[in-house]
Every structure is written in C-alpha cells, then in structure tokens.
Amino acid sequence: MGPQATCPGWGYLSGLQVRTWIEPVVASTQVASSLYDAGLLLVLKESLGARVANHSASTSPRGALEDQQQKAISNFYIIYNVVTGLTPLLPAYLLGWLSDRFHRKISICVALLGILLCRLALLFKVLWDWPVEVMYWAVALNGLCGGLSAYWAGVISLGSLGSSEGGRSVRLIFIDLILGLGGFCGSMASGHLFQQMSEKAWQGLVLTACSVSCASFALFYSLLVLKVPKSVAKPRKALPTVDTVSGTIGTYRTLDPDQPDVPSVAGHPQSPGKARSPKSMIVLLFLGAIMYDLAVVGTVDVMPLFVLRAPLSWNQVQVGYGMAAGYIIFITSFLGVLVFSRCFRDTTMIMIGMVSFGSGALLLSFVKETYMFYIARGVMLFALIPITTIRSAMSKLIKDSSYGKVFVILQLFLTLTWVVTSTMYNKIYQVTMEKFVGTCFALSSFLSFLAIVPIGIVAYKQASWLKHADITETKRC
Numbered sequence: 001m002g003p004q005a006t007c008p009g010w011g012y013l014s015g016l017q018v019r020t021w022i023e024p025v026v027a028s029t030q031v032a033s034s035l036y037d038a039g040l041l042l043v044l045k046e047s048l049g050a051r052v053a054n055h056s057a058s059t060s061p062r063g064a065l066e067d068q069q070q071k072a073i074s075n076f077y078i079i080y081n082v083v084t085g086l087t088p089l090l091p092a093y094l095l096g097w098l099s100d101r102f103h104r105k106i107s108i109c110v111a112l113l114g115i116l117l118c119r120l121a122l123l124f125k126v127l128w129d130w131p132v133e134v135m136y137w138a139v140a141l142n143g144l145c146g147g148l149s150a151y152w153a154g155v156i157s158l159g160s161l162g163s164s165e166g167g168r169s170v171r172l173i174f175i176d177l178i179l180g181l182g183g184f185c186g187s188m189a190s191g192h193l194f195q196q197m198s199e200k201a202w203q204g205l206v207l208t209a210c211s212v213s214c215a216s217f218a219l220f221y222s223l224l225v226l227k228v229p230k231s232v233a234k235p236r237k238a239l240p241t242v243d244t245v246s247g248t249i250g251t252y253r254t255l256d257p258d259q260p261d262v263p264s265v266a267g268h269p270q271s272p273g274k275a276r277s278p279k280s281m282i283v284l285l286f287l288g289a290i291m292y293d294l295a296v297v298g299t300v301d302v303m304p305l306f307v308l309r310a311p312l313s314w315n316q317v318q319v320g321y322g323m324a325a326g327y328i329i330f331i332t333s334f335l336g337v338l339v340f341s342r343c344f345r346d347t348t349m350i351m352i353g354m355v356s357f358g359s360g361a362l363l364l365s366f367v368k369e370t371y372m373f374y375i376a377r378g379v380m381l382f383a384l385i386p387i388t389t390i391r392s393a394m395s396k397l398i399k400d401s402s403y404g405k406v407f408v409i410l411q412l413f414l415t416l417t418w419v420v421t422s423t424m425y426n427k428i429y430q431v432t433m434e435k436f437v438g439t440c441f442a443l444s445s446f447l448s449f450l451a452i453v454p455i456g457i458v459a460y461k462q463a464s465w466l467k468h469a470d471i472t473e474t475k476r477c
Contacts, residue, residue: 034186085419087143096408114145180330191320365438
C-alpha cells in the first residue's frame with residue numbers, strides 16, 4: 001500500500017509544495033530588518049547625541065541640544081536614504097531581467113546577500129565603535145546587490161507565480177501579513193534587546209547579532225531550500241465569454257495581453273480603444289501607487305524623529321513598541337482584504353486604504369500624548385491595502401514572463417519616490433518642528449486623498465467595461 005492509501009491526508013500535504021513557500025524568507029528577513037531599523041535609530045541617537053554634546057557649550061539648554069540632535073539624525077537619514085534609493089537602480093533592473101531570463105531566485109538571493117552584509121556592518125559598528133558614517137558605505141554595498149527593490153520584486157514574482165488570478169490579491173496580502181508579523185515581533189523585542197549589554201559602549205550588540213542571524217537564515221534558506229513554484233494561472237480558452245476577476249461585482253474582461261486579438265464575446269471584436277486599455281490602466285495604477293507612496297514615505301520617515309522629541313520624548317522600549325504598532329496594520333489590512341474582496345472591486349479596496357491612511361495621518365499631525373499616537377495609528381488600519389492591491393491588479397494585466405521586469409520597474413519608481421520624498425520631508429521637518437511639528441503629517445494626508453483620483457479613473461473604466469459586457473450579453477440572449 002502506498003502512503004496515500006495509509007494516510008488520506010498525504011495527497012493533500014504533498015500538494016502543498018512547502019518548499020515553494022516564500023513566507024519563511026519574508027518572515028526572517030523582516031525580523032532582521034525591524035531589529036536593524038530600530039537598532040540603527042537607537043545607535044544614531046546615542047552616537048550623534050554624544051557628538052552634539054561634545055561640540056556644544058556646556059551651558060546650552062536641554063531643548064537646544066535636543067533640537068541639534070534631531071537635526072543631526074535627520075541629516076544623517078537624508079544622505080542615508082539617498083544612497084539607499086539611488087544605488088540599486090541599475091543593479092535591481094539587471095537582476096530582474098536576469099530572473100526573468102534565467103532563474104527566478106537570482107534577484108532574491110543576491111539581494112539577501114547585500115542585506116546580510118549591511119546588517120553585519122551595523123554589528124561591527126557597535127562592536128568596534130566605528131563612526132556612524134560607515135553605514136553609508138554599508139547601505140551602498142546593499143544597493144549594489146539590488147537592495148530591497150530587487151528583493152521585494154522577486155518576492156512578489158514568486159508569490160504571483162504560485163497563485164491563480166482569482167486568489168492573487170489574498171495571496172499577496174498574506175505575504176504582507178507574514179511580513180507584518182515578523183516586523184511586529186522584531187520591533188517588540190528591539191528595545192529590550194538593545195538594553196541587554198550593561199556596558200554603554202556595547203549597547204545594541206545583542207540586537208544587531210540577532211539581526212545578522214535572521215538575515216543569514218533567510219539567505220541560506222533561499223539558496224538551499226526554496227524552490228520556484230510552477231505557474232498555476234489557468235490558460236484562457238480559445239473562445240472565452242467574459243472572465244471573472246477577483247474582488248469585483250459582476251464580471252468584465254481582464255484584457256489579458258497574452259491574447260490581444262481574442263474577441264471579448266464571440267462575433268463581437270474588441271474596439272481599438274478597448275485593446276489599448278491595459279496600458280492606460282497600468283499607467284494610472286503606477287501614478288496612484290507613486291502618489292500614495294509620497295504620502296506614506298513622508299509619514300514613515302518623519303515618525304521616528306517625531307517620537308524622540310517633545311511632546312512624546314519616548315525611551316528605547318517605547319520606540320520599539322511604537323514601531324511594533326505600525327506592523328499591526330499588516331494584520332488589519334490582511335483581514336480587510338479577506339472581507340472586502342468578497343463584495344468590492346480591487347479599486348474600491350485601494351480607495352478604502354487611501355482614506356484610512358489619510359485620516360490617520362491627519363490625526364497624527366495633532367498628537368500631543370502617547371495614547372493619541374496609538375489612536376492615529378489605529379485609524380490607519382487599512383493603510384497597507386493600496387500598494388499590495390495595485391500590484392495584484394497589475395499582475396492580471398501583464399504576462400507571467402514579465403513579472404520580474406515590471407515589478408522591479410514599479411519598485412524602482414517607488415524607491416525614487418522615497419528618495420525624493422525622504423529628503424523633502426526631512427528638510428520640511430527641520431524647518432517646521434519648532435512651529436508646528438505635525439506639518440509633514442498634514443501634507444501626507446493631503447497627498448493620500450489626492451492619490452484617489454487616478455484610482456477613481458480606473459474604477460470608472462472598469463464600470464464602463466462591466467456595463468458594456470452586460471449590454472452585449474443581453475443582446476446575445
């Protein structure tokens with residue numbers, strides 16, 4: 001008797017193809033990243049704080065020293081973010097092209113090597129008291145290996161290949177859920193791990209060592225265990241009627257570019273405008289993603305500086321808890337997609353997420369107490385839905401063989417947006433922190449609501465196609 005006969009569940013378990021799951025890589029990498037992000041911020045606070053104190057007059061008031069420390073940290077992040085964003089541009093695209101042409105794991109494995117080297121640099125900085133400027137070189141090396149742009153594009157490609165069109169939105173948001181859980185665990189532990197060493201000079205050694213360990217696990221798992229899943233997308237029929245797209249009311253043709261000449265209804269060829277619709281939709285989705293990313297990046301980059309100064313003035317443990325609160329959004333966004341996808345279109349879910357983030361950012365601009373901060377973060381409970389759902393929508397409009405290239409291009413656009421926005425917002429924060437510290441958050445709120453416009457145009461196009469399909473089907477009947 002075979003194993004399937006002795007164990008009825010064996011056939012199901014064998015079909016799960018555990019080695020194709022990208023989730024272990026995502027979880028371990030995100031734990032490493034959350035520990036690294038918190039560790040870098042706390043190391044900068046200690047190192048640059050001591051540097052500012054040594055170069056300032058002993059009679060300087062505490063508020064003046066705090067402002068100088070804030071500006072020093074902000075200036076560091078301006079250069080750091082520029083290097084982080086610009087160095088991966090060419091390598092990430094090249095890795096995406098190689099992944100499409102030769103092997104899907106190339107971009108992930110090379111990018112994870114760079115991430116590991118960057119985490120090692122922070123460990124050595126703490127261990128041997130290197131100057132903080134060494135992190136510029138570390139993050140540049142990470143960028144030359146593709147950085148997060150190549151890594152995340154590879155993750156999305158494998159996730160899309162291993163899911164059907166109908167379940168892709170849920171599949172990708174589930175990957176984000178795993179990322180959020182990993183980030184939550186790492187952030188919750190970061191403040192406590194940072195304080196493990198009694199010697200002040202070595203504070204953060206345990207935290208950075210844990211970050212390196214998690215990054216090492218992710219790299220070796222992707223090299224030795226991870227397998228590329230086979231595409232499970234069902235091929236189109238020669239004479240299809242109207243395809244159903246997940247997350248929509250009714251049905252409309254997805255305009256699959258693999259079959260541009262197939263008529264949407266037998267005997268009724270597509271109009272020229274309709275044949276060009278996927279390109280216009282992709283452009284609008286790109287525009288919506290970039291505008292929304294402008295809002296998110298501005299808030300996320302300024303928030304660590306905001307919580308370190310008055311009126312909040314958080315300590316190391318509170319900083320870790322605050323970062324962990326941000327990862328709760330991954331859980332609530334996942335649950336939101338599970339519920340909303342049953343009754344709303346993808347575009348409607350995207351707009352719900354944008355309204356959620358914009359409202360939370362507006363509340364964040366008026367935060368004066370810690371409990372108000374957590375209320376504002378709670379309002380952002382669906383903030384992750386837009387970018388993930390936009391990626392899902394794009395994957396339904398492009399060929400499987402183009403996933404690596406297209407997702408890398410999108411990620412590079414988002415990275416360039418992040419570089420420009422980070423520099424702009426850090427400068428705005430430095431200018432306005434003494435007058436109205438919430439200026440950056442108010443600006444992010446405005447941009448988030450503005451990003452709804454291109455998504456609304458896509459929704460209108462979809463509604464028009466749905467109406468056209470219903471009318472055509474009625475005529476046939």
